[in-house]
Amino acid sequence: MAGNRDAIQRYALAVLSHLLLVAAWHFFVVLGDVPAFVMPSPAATLRSLSIPNYRWFENSAATAIEIFGGYALAVVLGVGTALLFSWWRWLEMLAMPLLVSLNMIPKVALGPLFIVWFAYGIGPNILMAFAICFFPIVLTTARGLSEVEPDLLDLVRTLKGSRWQIFAKIQLPGALPYIFSGMKVAAILAVAGAIVGEFLGSDKGLGYLMLQVQVTLDTAAMFMAVILITLIGVALYGLVLALERLLVVRDARLQ
Amino acid sequence: MAGPFIHLSGVNKVYRTRGEEFLAISEATFDVDVGELVSLVGPSGCGKTTLLKVIAGLHPYDGGELRIGSQTHPFDPSRDIGMVFQQPLLLKWRRIVDNVLLPAEILGLPMAESRERARDLLTLVGLAGNENKYPYELSGGMQQRAAIARALIHDPKLILMDEPFGALDALTREKMNLELLHIWREARKTILFVTHGISEAVFLGTRVVVLTASPARMADNFQVDLPHPRTLDIKTHEVFGQYTRRIYRLLGME
Known part of the structure; x- marks a missing residue:
C-alpha cells in the first residue's frame, strides 16, 4: 500500500528530527565544553531522574492533574457557555461583550489573587489553567454554531423541523471541527497556565520543583522538569487529536 | 381536472431596506398543473429565487393570491416540498x-x-x-x-429547484439536464426549476415563465411543445431556436 508506506515514512522523519535535536544538543555540550550549570548533556539530564529528593512522580502527577483538570473544566464550561449563547441570543448579547472585556485581563495577574482566595495548592493552579483556556473554547464553539448555511435552514424549515432538530442534526455536528480547533489552542494554553500558577505559589508540581532546583543551580533537573512538562502537554494534545479523528470526518476538519 | 396544482394570481413581494421600498416580484400570475416541469427563467435580480421561496412558504408575500394543491391532489405544506439549491449542501x-x-x-x-x-x-x-x-x-x-x-x-408532490446545476461545468450540466428529465418522468413530480440558462429553461420545461429585472415583472408564460422524452439533439431543432429567441427578445438581448 502506497498510503501505508507514506505514513511510515512520515513518522520516521518525525522521529528523526527529534533524535537530531537530541544529538545536536549532546554534541554542542560535549564538544563545546559547556559547563553543566549552563547546559547539562542529555545524559546528565536523564540522570537527574534518579534523585529521589525531587519526587519526580509526585510532582509530575500534580502538574498533570492541574493541566488536565483545568483543561477539562474549560472544555465543559466553554462549550456549555457557547451552547447557551446559541440557544438564547439575548444571553450572548448580554454576556459576550463582558467575556471579551474579562478576557483582556492578563490571567497571570490573577495568580496572587487566586492564592489569597484559595490558598496554595492544586486548586488555584487548576483555576489558572482554566482561566487561560476557557475563552478560546467559547469563541470557536460560538463561531462554529453560528456557521450554518442559510439554505440548509430553509430546507429544514420547509419540513417544519424544530429548532432542536436544527441544533442536533446540523448545528452541533457542524460546529465540532470548530470546537476541536479551539480545544487544540486551549491545550497549549492550559500547560502554560498550570506552570505559571506553580511559579506564583505552590508546594508541589514541576514548576514548583524548577524554582527549588534553580536555587541550587541544578540545571539538569530544570531541563528534566521542562521535558516532563512538555511530555504532559504532548499527551494532552495527542488525546485531543485522537478524539478529533474519532469524531470528525476527515473533510470537515479545520486545518 | 379540478383546477391547477399551483395557482398564482397577481402575487407581489416588496422588500424594504433603509426606508426604501422595492418590488422584488410584481404581479406574478401563472398556473402549474400536476406533473408539469415549469422553468422560471430570468436574469439575476428578477426575483425568481424570491418567487421560489414565496411558493415554498419561506417568505410572506404582499398581496395577490397563491394557492397550492387541488381537490384531486391535496397539498401538505410541511411534507410536500422538496428543495434543491445551487450548492448540494x-x-x-x-x-x-x-x-x-x-x-x-x-x-x-x-x-x-x-x-x-x-x-x-x-x-x-x-x-x-x-x-x-x-x-x-x-x-x-x-x-x-x-x-x-x-x-x-x-x-x-412538489420539487423546487433553485439553479441546481448553476455551479457545474457545461458538460456535466447538459448531462444533469438529461438525468433530471429522466428522474422527472420516473418520479412523476411537479417541478419548478429556476435558472438563468435560457436554453436549459426551454430544454427542460413543459412550460417556461420568463421574468425580467428592474423593474421585476413577469414577461411571458408559454407552453413548450417539444416531444418527450427529449434528447440533446432537439436543441438544434428549428422550434427550439424559436423558443430561445423568444426569451432572448424579452430579456432585451437581441
Whole structure:
C-alpha cells in the first residue's frame, strides 16, 4: 500500500528530527565544553531522574492533574457557555461583550489573587489553567454554531423541523471541527497556565520543583522538569487529536 | 381536472431596506398543473429565487393570491416540498445515504422503509454503490444528484429547484439536464426549476415563465411543445431556436 508506506515514512522523519535535536544538543555540550550549570548533556539530564529528593512522580502527577483538570473544566464550561449563547441570543448579547472585556485581563495577574482566595495548592493552579483556556473554547464553539448555511435552514424549515432538530442534526455536528480547533489552542494554553500558577505559589508540581532546583543551580533537573512538562502537554494534545479523528470526518476538519 | 396544482394570481413581494421600498416580484400570475416541469427563467435580480421561496412558504408575500394543491391532489405544506439549491449542501459528516435520509428523519418517517427508499432513489439518480461514501468522495455533479435524491426521499408532490446545476461545468450540466428529465418522468413530480440558462429553461420545461429585472415583472408564460422524452439533439431543432429567441427578445438581448 502506497498510503501505508507514506505514513511510515512520515513518522520516521518525525522521529528523526527529534533524535537530531537530541544529538545536536549532546554534541554542542560535549564538544563545546559547556559547563553543566549552563547546559547539562542529555545524559546528565536523564540522570537527574534518579534523585529521589525531587519526587519526580509526585510532582509530575500534580502538574498533570492541574493541566488536565483545568483543561477539562474549560472544555465543559466553554462549550456549555457557547451552547447557551446559541440557544438564547439575548444571553450572548448580554454576556459576550463582558467575556471579551474579562478576557483582556492578563490571567497571570490573577495568580496572587487566586492564592489569597484559595490558598496554595492544586486548586488555584487548576483555576489558572482554566482561566487561560476557557475563552478560546467559547469563541470557536460560538463561531462554529453560528456557521450554518442559510439554505440548509430553509430546507429544514420547509419540513417544519424544530429548532432542536436544527441544533442536533446540523448545528452541533457542524460546529465540532470548530470546537476541536479551539480545544487544540486551549491545550497549549492550559500547560502554560498550570506552570505559571506553580511559579506564583505552590508546594508541589514541576514548576514548583524548577524554582527549588534553580536555587541550587541544578540545571539538569530544570531541563528534566521542562521535558516532563512538555511530555504532559504532548499527551494532552495527542488525546485531543485522537478524539478529533474519532469524531470528525476527515473533510470537515479545520486545518 | 379540478383546477391547477399551483395557482398564482397577481402575487407581489416588496422588500424594504433603509426606508426604501422595492418590488422584488410584481404581479406574478401563472398556473402549474400536476406533473408539469415549469422553468422560471430570468436574469439575476428578477426575483425568481424570491418567487421560489414565496411558493415554498419561506417568505410572506404582499398581496395577490397563491394557492397550492387541488381537490384531486391535496397539498401538505410541511411534507410536500422538496428543495434543491445551487450548492448540494450535503452534511459533510454524514454518509451519502444518511444525507438523503435527513428529511425523513426530520419528518419522523419510519426509518427502515425510508432507508430502502433512499437506496432506490440513489439508484434512480445514478449513485448506486455510493451509499456509504462521504460527500467529499464525490464530484460536484454526483453531490448534486445526492441532493436531488434527498429532495425526493419524503415523496413530496412538489420539487423546487433553485439553479441546481448553476455551479457545474457545461458538460456535466447538459448531462444533469438529461438525468433530471429522466428522474422527472420516473418520479412523476411537479417541478419548478429556476435558472438563468435560457436554453436549459426551454430544454427542460413543459412550460417556461420568463421574468425580467428592474423593474421585476413577469414577461411571458408559454407552453413548450417539444416531444418527450427529449434528447440533446432537439436543441438544434428549428422550434427550439424559436423558443430561445423568444426569451432572448424579452430579456432585451437581441
